[in-house]
Amino acid sequence: MSNTASNPPRRPRKVRAPGLWRWHLWAGLAGLGVLLVAAVSGALLVYQKELVAAVVTPDASLPADYRHQQLAEELSALASLRGIDPSLKLKAPSQLEPYWTVRHAEGLELLALGSLQPYTNNLWFLDVISFIRELHVDLFSGEIGEALLLVAGVLALFLCISGVILWWPGRRGFRWRWVLPKKLRPSQWLQYHRHTGAVSSPILLLILLTGSLMLWQKLIFPLLPPNPVFTVKSAEPQTPTTAIGRGYLLAHSEIDGSWPTYITIGREQGDVMLKVRFRLNGEWHLNGRTTVWLNTRSGELRRTERADNMPTTRRLLNQLYPLHSGFGMNIPYRLLTLLSGIALAWLCLTGGLHYYKRWQKRSAKAR
Template identity: 25%
Template sequence: MLSPTALRRWSWTHKWSSLVCTVFMLLLCLTGLPLIFHHEIGHLLGTEVEAPAMPAHTPRASLDQVLTAAHALHPERVVQFASQPEDDDALWFVTLTPTPAPTQDFKSIAVDARTAAVLSERPVNEGFMYVMFRLHVDLFAGLAGKLFLGFMGLLLLVAIVTGVVLYAPFMRKLAFGEVRRERSARVKWLDLHNLLGIVTLVWALVVGATGMINTWADLMIKYWQHDQLSTLLKPYEGQPVVPVAERGPLQQSLQAAQALAPGMKLSFIAFPGTAFSSPHHNTFFLRGETPLTSRLLQPVLVDARTAQVTAAPQLPWYLTALLVSQPLHFGDYGGMPMKILWALLDIATVVVLGSGLYLWLKKGAQAASPAVPAAGSARGGFAGEAPLPAPGATRSTEGAA
């Protein structure tokens, strides 16, 4: 059993870690809710692109034809990436940017993989879902915004762990899940807050931890390039980015990459000089076909001039953890049932966060009122504190009664 001094320390840590991150966690929960159903919302809004129906064995156009068709719409730009949806290999999405460097100024062109016909130029930097995504990922602040949200995620984990430690002494006189409806509104909200907090505990830990990992993605990729790719690129040291005019056939490069890893499907291609490649390679990221391996990527570096495979390094553990955490964060593993479960848990967490903030503000109002004694005054300090299992710290002389 914790001593009164230890309890005060745990309570102080829980209180301030909760209060600092609560508003931002509310924002992330609210913006994350539509992102869980981004495909479904895209269909409703008419922004999802689908390839026209054709016989299953219709021949595919070459990758060179696909990129030429997309590039013709914006010849002043460079092709940065090309990707295929996991559930539809009849489509290519080609990303065009002003330079190969990372940027938010990009165009996404949908091209039919069989006819090389342009199907759509998707608006990728406007609309409701774009705003939700940017607020959720980086607050429109780039890497600084990501790292800030990552720190808020860390505080969330601290709040959860400290809340769990404090939950047992708080509940020692109450049945699990009890909500004292006969008491004041504040006590009822306190009990509901604690109940939902402990019910959503595991989910909040998973989503908080995976979200925090996702905010480190840019740094992880840069470290991987510095730590592993730099060794593989020693033979190319000092050479500039391969000019487009000197690059070999892309279809030949694709076939060389796929031949190295039969049974795997293409996820996306990063072209020379871009963030996921080197100045000298077309880098093909291949994925498996099972629910788990479809989330794991195998990079294959193909010399942009000769179309010969140079290397196929295994991703380090930290990038594997990143890839696994991304779909788990949004509940993408189990189809619609898991998405619905994720949405319900998200809504419950919004209630936990909102009620915790309400209880803290209510306590402050009571403490400021001369008609209401300050919390703890009637019980000599910590005996009247009500620890919480999840963000939204509050203390209550009623809660421990």
């Protein structure tokens, strides 16, 4: 027998593209710190409403008979207590947040329904949530932080795509034990990184893309022109409407099948202006995308198009926030949002630790 017959030639080994691998490595190192902070803070914010309810307002609930009339009365009372202040941001009660949320220069207050008395238990938790939110949104540095997050988001999108390309030739070697290891072994950081990236890349691509698009729209230029505003005369244009509560009911009458979210009371050329944002029934966006402005003296109304009547492109744009945060989405998607944050943090840690281990070995050899 010939040597060739007894020893058949081996299959040529698949070699990864060295250029892509290096780009993947350097992109990961460049975005490592910002992505780790964004991943951890984002994961902590997915269930922030439920956490606030459990820690600060455990006894709060929205009464079954709570309707727009009662909400209007409480809004009018709040306007009397707090005055006409455009910097005062009110958020109406809802099933998820069964209390009034009041944001002002001094911070945040949660007010009980009916009595409008502030909750006082465990207020430190609200400070913790505010800290995490600001960290996630702009890294405590305004537009500079937002720009860093945008760059990190673009890098992360590249990492997801290039990581899948690099993993694909060895896909048959995929094992769940590398995704959910029973025991962590430093020698396997790369395996944990590759396999977790392969599993989580679809949801991570969606979360990272929506977050990057929101930042791009805010910092670079809007993806669509501003939403047009229509002027609509109220049913009673001759009757001055000075009561905030009555003004709210008038505004709501323009948007059937909705519930208010953010409310602002300010002034425009001496007249009291009421701005109300509505969430339509079944709308994905937790805060809604339909806004009404009311001049409480003349009764004149201005409003945007209803969210469900907007063009398809704008409706898609309106879904960026719920798809990124999970707010307003169903239980499985919110869970995936949480897992995506955990997965991104794990990818940052395992990738960074693998590189550090390689660097230590090279340093030891150089000695």
